[in-house]
Amino acid sequence: MLIAAVGGFLRMLRLDHPRELVFDETYYVKDAYSIAHHGVELKWAEDANGKFAAGDFSALTDDPSYVVHPPLGKWMLGAGQLLFGDGTNPFGWRFTAALIGTISIVIIARIAIRMFGSVWLGAAAALLLAADGQHFVHSRTGLLDIFVMFFVLSAFLLLLIDRDDARKKILQRTGPSVDKQHTGSKPWFMPASFGPSLGLRPWRLAGGIALGLACGVKWNGLYALAVFGIMIVLWDVANRRAAGIRRPWLAALGKDSVPAFMSLVPVAGIVYLLCWTGWILSPKGWDRSWAADNSGWWDFLPDWMVSLAHYHYTAYNFHVGLDKPHTYMSNPWGWPVQWRPTSFYYRSYGLGEHGCAVEKCSAAILSVGNPVVWGLGTVALVVVLLAWALRRDWRAGAILAGLAAVWLPWFNYQHRTIFTFYTIVMVPFIVLALVYALGIVWGTATGSTSARSLRACRLAVAAILAAAVLVFAFYYPIWTGTTIPYDSWRMRMLNPTWI
Known part of the structure; x- marks a missing residue:
């Protein structure tokens, strides 16, 4: 709980910065306001962003807006807006995401404790998730993917x-004599x-x-x-x-x-x-009256059901056909190593602007994972895969199943415009894979008769956790939009593909 409390505090700290719509907040935060007040997404005028950020909602029209994601995530974002400023406060735009991000730290701790039988490994899972950049950035941004996660x-x-x-x-209900049910005249296939x-x-x-x-x-x-x-x-x-x-x-x-x-x-x-x-x-x-305007074999069904089915048909075609090039589009092969992360926000400032104390400064929000978590987590996946293949460890199988569910389907859409920030849903299973491997090291230490081996194994686990925290502190400025010297920003670009 202490780790979740600290993680939650950092996620809530200066949550209203930047005081403008960041990346796809331009869609989801505005849609959330509309859905919270009208029950559906309505269209905004072209110049809506600046007005919305200033608390002016006059750019909202009465025309339906075509959106391609279901409503729940926007309802959740809208709840935060209603609680804090009714859309006028950026803190409210992002509050629900920060709250959900904090709760998920507790959830992964409970999962790790249940899977590995160790409170220490549960704490390690909570720490690694709290220190991850994808999780941290999404917890501070009004997007949808953290709710899927x-x-x-x-x-x-x-x-x-x-x-x-x-x-x-x-x-409890099956005694040791269960095999006797398969003898005598009772056939094996009886219930x-x-x-x-x-x-x-x-x-x-x-x-x-x-x-x-x-x-x-x-x-x-x-x-x-x-x-x-x-x-x-x-x-x-x-x-x-x-x-x-x-x-x-x-x-x-x-x-x-x-x-x-x-x-x-x-x-x-x-x-x-x-x-x-x-x-x-x-x-x-959008499309609510489609059935009333289009007669067919479906006329015996309720209009809302037919219209909703048609809406889903058009939305599916949009998703599978989206192939417009984008600067930050990526391929799922590179996601485990965060090869091409997504820039959510970037501003360049000169001396004296926005707290810049040098000739040139940058303020950025880069949706990229903690290199320690993702680098070692990717290596740990090999350990998990071997544990499942060679020992049929159900815990390894469960981790692989979770990762397969949220990663492998994207390989079918490599031609599409897709982004590394989708990996927020992968983060918990990368963390669990790393904790699984750390548990092996820790277990080796516990079972060792050598004091030197015991100390070395436990120091290795502690060093990895400490490294994750230190790297979190190092990357904190580019996960929060903090103004820093340009050279400091450039130093944090671990890979040229991050720019």
Whole structure:
């Protein structure tokens, strides 16, 4: 909690700087204001940014705005605006992101403690996430991706809790004589041979809700829904195998697969649909009257349902067809090493301007990860992959599943205009991979009989954590838009591709 408190304080500190719309805040913060006041996104005039930053909302029109992301993230940003200044205060624009970022530090600590059985490793996970640049920058910016990260991470924790709870129940309900069910005249395929049904699983249901909320922010939450659905069935197989059931695959498919599907997919679908309530109830939304204006075989369906389906069709075509070149577009192959980070904000100042005490200064917000976290985290992925391939360690498999859900789908869209800042959703799983590797080192130290080996291993872990904190302090100015000498800014550009 101390790490989360410090991390939260740093995320809230001078959160209103810069006092202007940063990067894609020009879309999401303004849309959030519109959706908080009208229930849907309305169009802004071309000259809206300056007026909006000054607290003048006269540039908002009554015309519907075509947007290609679901509404939930903008509702969340709008809640912060309503709490702080009703859109007039940049602190309010970014408050919800900072709050969610802070809570996610606690969540990853709980995940690490549950997975690795160590409070120290839980603290290490919290520290590494709090010190990461992608996480820090997104926590201080009114964009959508941090909400996707939060709900995916929340779902991961909820499904972990369900896994442990289900394992405990099935071991309690299945005695050591389970194999006797497969003898005599009772055939192996009878339901009794599969072990007990576990009934309602509220943690799994909550996981489905969280995944529906992730989809309600951005559609890439769908990939987490699909991968996590497969993951929990594999966990059910492992639980039934641990209970001594001879055919755990058939048992899990027979007893668990359908309830797992129902807990995730329909639940997530209902939650996702609820995220569109404002659009459904308002006559002002984009494409809201499409069904009324276009007759067809769908006429027996409610107009709102048909119009919403058509809206999704056009939005999907937009996403898959977006290939306009951009200065900071990147390829997912380079994301683990943060090859081409995204510049959110850059200003150049001369002597005496905005606190510049030298001839030339820079103020920048670069959405780039902490090099220690991402560099060592990428190496740790090899360790995790080997642990899963050679030892079938379920923890390694879970980390890889999480990373696969939020990274691998982007390889199908390499032709598209995509950005490294999407890796905010990858950060927790990079951190968990690094903590997994640190846990191996720490465990080696604990099991060692040599005092020198014990000290060396623990010093190595401490040095990595200290390095992450020191690098965070070094990069803090270019993660917060602080005015620094140009040479100091240039020194922080670790790679020419960062410029």
